[in-house]
Amino acid sequence: MNLIFRIVAFASINLGMSTTSASPVSSSAVAWGSKYYGGNATGVDLTNVAHISCGERACVARRSDGTAVAWGSSIYGGNASGVDLTNVADISCGGSACVARKKDGTAEAWGSKYYAGNATGVDLTNVAHISCGGQACVARMSDGTAVVWGHRKYGGDGPDGKYYGGNATGVDLTNVADISCGGQACVARRANSTAIAWGFSLDGGDASKVDLTNVADISCGVHACVARKKDLTAVAWGHSRFGGNATGVDLTNVSHISCGGRACVARRSDGTAVAWGYSGAGGDASKVDLTNVADISCGRNACVARKKDLTAVAWGHSRFGGDASGVDLTDVADISCGGYACVARRTNGSAVAWGDPDYGGDSADVDLTNVTDISCGDQVCVARGYFSTDSEEGIPTVTTSEAWKNYGSMVFPIAFSIIMIYLR
Secondary structure, eight states: OOOOEEBTOBEEEEOOOOBOSSSBEEEEEEEEEOTTTTSOOTTOOOBSEEEEEEOSSEEEEEETTSOEEEEEOIIIIIOOTTSOOOSEEEEEEOSSEEEEEETTSOEEEEEOTTTTSOOTTOOOOSEEEEEEOSSEEEEEETTSOEEEEEOGGGTOBOSOHHHHOBTTTTOOOOSEEEEEEOSSEEEEEETTSOEEEEEOGGGTTOOTTSOOSSEEEEEEOSSEEEEEETTSOEEEEEOTTTTSOOTTOOOOSEEEEEEOSSEEEEEETTSOEEEEEOGGGTTOOTTSOOSSEEEEEEOSSEEEEEETTSOEEEEEOIIIIIOOTTSOOOSEEEEEEOSSEEEEEETTSOEEEEEOGGGTTOOTTSOOSSEEEEEEOSSEEEEEEEEEEOTTTOOEEOOHHHHHHHOOOBOOOOEESOBOOOOO
16 A cells, blocks of 8 residues: 555546557546645656656656656656656655665655655665655565655654654564555554554553554554554554544445545445544534445545446535535546645546636646546645557547556545555
8 A cells, every 4th residue: 555645635646558469559648636735737847757756846647668757846746857766666745855766776766855855875776665754754675664755744864863863663564465655654564463653642652542463554644644454454653633533433444545634434244334533624514425435535625436336426625526416426436625626537438527616626627528537636636547549540549448448547645645555
């Protein structure tokens, strides 16, 4: 599992590539939202894209040839001019920095030096997995150990005591099987099914009051973390108003949990779902029907549930994605909520966005037809499509059947929040 706290609203889209003998299949991507933080990709080559991750203020795209390109705020990950982005295997953007894992097992970080953009002195060799949250990043090594860097108060640990200090000092990061960083804290699940958290104590860094044994999956949002256990129960901790206190919430038979900025939602095995946290940001779902739920996604300010009949319902802050009245949410195949907007992909390949028009809620300037994948970061949204070139005329045409056969999976840790996280 990988939380791309995209704090958090960190989005990641990852699709498989395919070719046919008649017409080679390639892919392109479009972005919209805040022009300062990734919503304007003018001049950025977004062809042959295999994977995109948007954080709070920047995005990065990995192409099928192993190169990658970043855009958005130059300070917070949008400028990777001094980083070698070749032979890239995986990418992750957090609140203020991005990381690329290479095919040789090394990794490169860039962005704000105060919040994980500078990994000088951190041993990033033999890296198997990376996760960036709001203020810190974690790399899990192939031997099961993990290293962290970034802001010391929010989960980081690095060589510079002023900026990267030792909040993970004394944390046993051996035999690590999974890691997740949220807005202010990180959590690691070990191979023996125990878990450990660190970072800002009020927002998930202190898990001393919950039992983290027999853990099957972990997830951190902006202010809270949740662990799903092997018996399908779940425990939450962190900020009591923003998802960290699930007292009175029935967290049994849980099959999926998503934590956003200030609320969490759990989908049960019987198709019902329950939300908790701040009522104005998705914690109160009393006005929507959460039965026959197939999928859930929480962003910073709103949540969305996709139903088995392919309809969807939204709730939370009315301006930032919680009010989808007037939006056609039928035949929905996929959903994603970011910081201030949500987007839904329909089965016919079209997509629709709603929420704050300045931060992803208005997609009028981009073509959202023949879309194969969608994702929202904190202040931007991204869509991908598959295209082929006609062998006789050289006209780009969409091969929808190939896209549906070959697209891969949405990957949702972080954070800030948002994120789709499947707890299997």
